[in-house]
Amino acid sequence: MSTRVRTWPPMSVTVRRLIGVLVAMFALGVGAVLFSSHRKQQLDTAHARLQNAVDAELPRVTENLEELGAELARRAAQGANLDAIGALLMEVTTQSDVNALSNTLAHFEQEPWFTPYARVGPHAFFMGSVPLFSTEPRLVPLFTPLAEHASGASVASAVVALEGDLWLLGAGRSVRTNPQQQPAVLALAQKLTAAQLEPIANKLGVAVLLVPNGKPADAIGAGPTAQLEALRQRVGSKAAPAVPCCARSDLKAGVELYVHRHGTAELRAAQAEISSAAFPIFAVAGLLAFAGVLLAFLPRRAAASDELLRETAAQLKQSQEQLQRLSQRLQVEPAVPPSDTTRFGVDDALGSTQASAQLSRYETVAPLGEGGMAKVSVAVVRGAEGFRRLFVLKRLRAELAGNAEVVSQFIDEARLGASMVHSNIVPVFDFGRDAEGYYLAQEYILGRDVDALIEASKQQRGRPLETELVMTIALETAKALAYAHSRTNDAGQRVGLVHRDVSPNNLMVTARGEVKLLDFGIVKSDDRSSRTQAGVVKGNLFFMSPEQARALPVDLRSDLFSLGMVLVSALTGEPLYSGNDMYELITRAGAGPTAADLQRVTAQCGVLAPVILKALSVDPAGRYPDAEAFAQALLATGARVATASELQALMETLFGAQLAQDRQRFAVPA
Template identity: 40%
Template sequence: MRPVHRRILGFLVTACVLAGATVASLRLDARGQKGARARSVHAAGVALTGAREALEGRLRAVEGRAATGASLSPVRALAAEHVDTFTLQDAFATETWWQPFRDEFSFHSLIEGHRRFDFTPDGVSRSVELSALLAASEGRPLASELLLVGGVPYLAAVAQVQVPPSAVPERSLLVLARPLGAAELEAIAREFRSTLLLVDADGAELTRAGEPASKKLAAPTLDGTPLTDVRGRWSMVRAEVGPGLFLWAQADTRAEAAQVLSTTRALMVPVWLTALLASGIALWLALRPQRERATAELLAQTTQRLAAAEAQLERLSKSMPTVQSAAEAPAPAPRARPEPSLEAPVPFGRYELLRPLGEGGMARVYLALARSAGGFERLFVIKRLHEPLARQPEAVAQFMDEARLGASLVHSNVVPVYDFGEVDGEYYLASEYILGRDLDTVVRRSFERDGDPLEPATVFFVAQEVLKALGYAHTRQDTQGRPLGIVHRDVSPMNILASGRGEVKLLDFGIAKSAHRSTHTRAGLVKGNIHFMAPEQARGLEVDGRADLFSLGMTLFWCLTGELLYTGQTEFDQLIQAAEGPSEEHWERIAQLPAPCAAILQRALQPHPADRFWSAEEFARALPAVRPEDTSGLERTMRRLFGEELRAESAYRSALAAVSAASDAPLGHAHTG
């Protein structure tokens, strides 16, 4: 080959290599931005779901108050006697039995058939459109909506006033409403680390809370299309929360976007190093005179190295997580608003479904009421298997195993399963309904309110109670006296429930291991929460009761510090840490805990099962003895952290019972306020 031809070829190879590196860098950057936008939209959807559920919780509290007011004997008497407007005005404005409602609500309305009486304690006339609220109350004793009143969002609820049909031929209703305060919305925004924006149907802003992720909050679209920054630094998604009312949530994802950008730049480094090496060799060969054979050999070596580098780039590119962008799929935003039929009691076999409580990958959970002869009523939690899974034999068998195992565990510290069945092809199980919070929520609220974790004495009391449940489950035997080999496999703060009365319950044996299960986990398949699982469980190995004791130790560390022991940047990093067990850095963090916490965890968190506590009983003996005052410490903590919320939920339950009982009771035997 002539020197001039060799130089031209060298320059062409250099240009092609550098152009390829540029194209690869642009593709990596676009891929990173696409992933960052998808993560950002998902984060906004999570924040919106949480904010909607918080608003629904406040509406439930207003429902409870409306039901209480409707059950007052004077209110029932006023409705039954069909008194004139002057008498109603005087009663609502001056009577002491109505004082708590005057102080709490700025709008009151008593509706008797087509007659409507409105009352405002401050004397300011308010035109409130109640058609949507009244429509939602058809066939129901209670209903609530977020209404727009004079440009202000109001929390409104309607309750049926029970009067004899002979007194008033058409039903009587009591409506109570109060403004949704800016402080309330601000608290919700802080809780879910987002910016919240309430707008009307025309897109006009009504109120906002939280600091926006960008200097200027993006203007919401009328069609509700999710908004996202081109580099995924923030996103906004929308949901309808009331008639003509829409809630936008903006998530600040600058940290996540920076992490994706850092990963993208790290992938670009080998691309450009390879390109520079290849182009340098090509130029050197082009400019250095030598024999054609030597030139061909060096060019062949360069081609081989370039091909190997491109293969490595392809592997690195495939290792990046691929997620749908907002342009390819709708925002994974929040769980859809429950259809109107679920807002009313829905018959489901021998139960009435009152309202949804939550949803997981396998089932949806409802608060349900069971009725029987003699006026017996009891609240349950109904877990319904998702419809697609009901057609999968393996999923149905796993669900049956959960019900069978839960029903066999009868212990004061275990949430029991009372019923299992099938209704119109839908499988369900019914378990005890407990008024309380999971331990994860308790610890987080303690930090929000006090800036500190739970008191060690309270943590040790919870541990003793959980160990009673684990000791019972681990030592269970069948009718022939053979060990059942039950292992919970998911002991974590999310699966430990603290009731308002200070009781401790272990729940969710859905992935528990047992010798009598009809379905079994395949070898190497990891189930459970990686933040709390034992090393042998993270490796997909066989586990026994000592894995649960390790998980309880990790739970105690969380309760005592409010921090997770494993702090990897990605879920894969955390899984690797979980498989290896605590490192020297982790042991140093544990050693900083006060006595006797450090010594207990140093035994419970040993990587090898043989070095840990051998049984729940041995673990319990190592804990400080529970003093009489410690048994009531958790109840005091729950009252201090969640007192108002638990009272509102209790009032809601009582209101359901009161309305149900009053439907058949004479007027004179109603409960008074």
């Protein structure tokens, strides 16, 4: 019995050439796609790094401007403590003495010992916060709040706008007081010039622009000419630049601060990385294309076609494996907060391989606390040449690592936090999984939350927070909410982001007087992969909107209600709601403020009461449409807005010893 060996018919030249051309086109196409993807990733990473670097310059510039004001305030304090002023002060006991003192102060202008202070610029004298004499009456309304603050805190300073001019103000008080315990206060003013900004710009290597009252024509600036011109073009422009370069903040009501930082180094590094990746990508793709060309056009005998197919198939498989390995190596996690297009997938996280079980690069410095979902600590990351940086590290509890829903929520918190880069929001810098489990790393902030601030003020000063301090907290929080509420997806559509837990515990005041919103762990967004189950209520019941307490759909107006409740707590010292148990509290939150609650707001919240009452409307339609409108309504009350330096002074007064202990506790040796 003979055995028949089956053979394939010989491949035609046309078919062989068609297959070869297709293979070559496929190889070159894959190479081009890989290179394009890698190029976009590197540029996105460079842009994110550059924007972070620009944003980081804002507080540095602000700090240097505050130092200019502090220097002027110290000089004013020296003038207020002149012997002649102290001698006059001790004689003031009646109103007629005050009037006489006013006339005497007017004559000081001609005294040689007062000349160094008179030459500074316009100035005014106060008895406590009561104006006595001024060389520039139009500045008195701006001097008065500084004098009031300096009466209790020794010195005060500010940058203000008046009729198209920018002024640097400083006030200092005398150590001696009159029999009524009132100090003398000298307030000095200097018109701010580009020459004063130049040392700051040169020191930090940036361009600085100050804009008064939203009028670019009256702006003053300093720094490299090209960067300064870019800033002037950026002012008032709604279009974002192609390459991040600029950052903006409100230095004070009516004064905008713009900073420009050149990103040449970051972009050159990205281009170098792109160029270095081009050769291996196209080398492998070229080899694969060459194999296709050989298949198409190399003359072969028909009897050798099977062998040619086997050889080509082997080459194809080997080249495809090389391309796949190269693609995986190129997908490097950025060292900066992910951009809006970054996505953390729960399936990827749960399916992590042994590579994710690497040792942690975060060294724990001290624990901060733990909750039902995560443990929180202060940790340090070390790098070359003694580099080190502190982070707040939030680790998912080990027993929850296998819970897909919890992991998805944790990933969402990291992804949303990383996508938001704003001076009033605590950012997420890193997310991953190591030998200890899932973690996210946030900016470390030295400070205290607003709840602690309210309690410390009541205990140490016998009162809650003043209106001007509450105004600052409210306006800075409104900026954070306005930014978060306006977030969009890749298609440019708003994702409907709602924080859902705006409360004093989630508002941080730093040791430098900055206000930051934190904890996006229960945020509501159309772009989340996890969803809150129907009927589940999440958030702080003391500050929750009625619709959120009822587990109904919420939008950005829910956060504005919560902010209104925070303002009530800060102004009165107590939350608006109270309850004996969880059921009573959630019932109160679901019903909304009662008539008695609203009367309390009217009686105790002063000039801000009408604004707060609108924010606390039970019907969302009765509230402000967005955070910007809320902020404008607050400003329209005319209430004074405290400066960052005033908040900083209060933090030092209330928590100075504790903050010093924190600095020592979290100090990391090189």
